[in-house]
Amino acid sequence: MPILWLLRWARGTVHFAVSGGFPERFLNLCRKKGIALWDTQLRGGVLYARVRASDYKTLRSPAKESGMRIRAFRQSGLPFLLLRQRKHAGILVGLAIFVLLIATLSSRVWILTVAGNDATESRIILETLAEQGVRLGARSKTLDIDRLREDTLLELPQLDWIALNRRGSRLEVLVREHAPDPRTPEPTAPADIVAAAEGQLLELRVWAGTPAVPNGSAVQAGDVLIKGETRDGAAVRARGYVVAQTQRRLVTTPVQQLEGKRRHALKKQYALHIFGLRVPLYFRALPEGTESLQLLYVNHTALPLGLETRALPSEETEVRTLSPEQAKLLALADMHAQAAALLVGKEIRGVEATATDDELALTYTLLENIAAVQ
Amino acid sequence: MAKQKIDAPRASAPHLELHGNGELHIDGCLGVRAYGEEEIRLDLGDMVLVIVGADLTMDTLRLEEAAVTGRIASLSFVN
Numbered sequence: 001m002p003i004l005w006l007l008r009w010a011r012g013t014v015h016f017a018v019s020g021g022f023p024e025r026f027l028n029l030c031r032k033k034g035i036a037l038w039d040t041q042l043r044g045g046v047l048y049a050r051v052r053a054s055d056y057k058t059l060r061s062p063a064k065e066s067g068m069r070i071r072a073f074r075q076s077g078l079p080f081l082l083l084r085q086r087k088h089a090g091i092l093v094g095l096a097i098f099v100l101l102i103a104t105l106s107s108r109v110w111i112l113t114v115a116g117n118d119a120t121e122s123r124i125i126l127e128t129l130a131e132q133g134v135r136l137g138a139r140s141k142t143l144d145i146d147r148l149r150e151d152t153l154l155e156l157p158q159l160d161w162i163a164l165n166r167r168g169s170r171l172e173v174l175v176r177e178h179a180p181d182p183r184t185p186e187p188t189a190p191a192d193i194v195a196a197a198e199g200q201l202l203e204l205r206v207w208a209g210t211p212a213v214p215n216g217s218a219v220q221a222g223d224v225l226i227k228g229e230t231r232d233g234a235a236v237r238a239r240g241y242v243v244a245q246t247q248r249r250l251v252t253t254p255v256q257q258l259e260g261k262r263r264h265a266l267k268k269q270y271a272l273h274i275f276g277l278r279v280p281l282y283f284r285a286l287p288e289g290t291e292s293l294q295l296l297y298v299n300h301t302a303l304p305l306g307l308e309t310r311a312l313p314s315e316e317t318e319v320r321t322l323s324p325e326q327a328k329l330l331a332l333a334d335m336h337a338q339a340a341a342l343l344v345g346k347e348i349r350g351v352e353a354t355a356t357d358d359e360l361a362l363t364y365t366l367l368e369n370i371a372a373v374q
Numbered sequence: 375m376a377k378q379k380i381d382a383p384r385a386s387a388p389h390l391e392l393h394g395n396g397e398l399h400i401d402g403c404l405g406v407r408a409y410g411e412e413e414i415r416l417d418l419g420d421m422v423l424v425i426v427g428a429d430l431t432m433d434t435l436r437l438e439e440a441a442v443t444g445r446i447a448s449l450s451f452v453n
Contacts, residue, residue, distance in 0.1 A: 027406040031435055040432035042411055049432075 012053030012077035021067030029062035137276025190228030196372040199244035209238030242371040254327035273306040403440040
């Protein structure tokens with residue numbers, strides 16, 4: 001019955017009354033003409049009934065033939081509702097577009113998230129999935145999840161497991177990467193410890209292997225300090241801690257001229273990304289350039305709305321002549337950067353500075369671990 | 375093999391379905407002979423169906439189909 005009611009509502013219904021004449025004849029003529037009537041009631045000599053809106057005009061003939069006067073007193077249903085609301089057609093059109101958009105958009109993927117990856121970039125996973133048709137705007141129902149899982153695992157062997165969960169318009173990609181083997185591999189051949197730099201040995205601690213040089217001796221870079229060995233048929237890798245006093249020299253030359261490249265964008269072009277659709281805001285695309293896409297984020301979730309910027313960069317070589325003070329400052333800064341990198345994990349025992357017109361030099365006396373596995 | 379007779383209704387015979395005393399569906403109605411709140415007479419071809427009751431309403435009237443609702447007191451057939 002609700003379906004019948006819905007059909008009648010969709011087609012529109014006219015409530016009418018016929019009076020005078022012969023009601024039975026009117027009913028029979030309607031039946032013969034195939035006009036369906038319902039809720040027919042006779043009250044006080046007046047016949048009340050309902051008829052489909054499109055059939056109402058055809059009632060005039062049976063009413064006339066049965067000597068009755070017909071009068072419509074109420075109209076109901078969708079066609080009359082639309083007619084009454086014709087002044088507000090925009091609202092109805094908007095409502096229809098809204099319903100259509102919701103129905104269309106809800107069946108597609110608009111949010112793609114990747115979780116569980118550490119070493120493998122999300123971009124690589126998404127690009128692999130995109131090659132198989134998983135991208136913003138793809139129809140969610142048509143995605144063959146099992147096939148996608150198998151193909152992605154074949155394409156990305158660094159992944160152990162992948163799952164694709166559909167949640168409305170969101171597609172969650174969960175991955176597990178290969179876990180590194182926590183066991184230390186058994187050595188297959190003995191290995192020595194050699195000196196990484198020239199210096200004088202101050203302390204030689206041997207944890208595995210045989211010491212090759214006595215404490216206090218001077219060594220060159222590459223000299224064997226602790227020898228590995230084969231014991232009871234098993235390879236033993238030399239392990240130990242070697243502290244030596246070394247000397248390191250840092251040299252920098254003040255420069256009179258500085259050559260640099262200045263980069264600036266000559267031209268920029270923009271394109272909108274709306275639900276997977278790219279809308280360029282230009283007529284002729286630049287032949288080359290760097291592209292960047294900024295998506296709109298809500299609660300750390302990227303929405304399928306963004307702005308793509310394409311810039312064609314230009315480089316200009318610029319030569320600048322420095323004053324003597326500027327040249328010295330630059331040389332000091334360079335020296336500072338070199339020293340910061342050199343002195344990590346080392347103890348300074350002494351430093352000697354020499355300066356000439358052409359160069360600035362620092363000689364460090366250091367204590368450092370010079371053990372290196374060969 | 376012995377043949378068995380099946381008591382099937384005739385194709386042209388009207389079909390009546392009564393739900394309690396509030397709703398009557400008639401399939402094979404050929405017309406309305408009389409129509410009132412307390413009595414409705416329907417043409418079934420070989421006979422006339424007389425529905426007597428109160429607040430009678432013709433719920434549906436199509437080519438050969440009719441439905442009557444209300445408080446049905448009696449049904450009778452006259453030739």
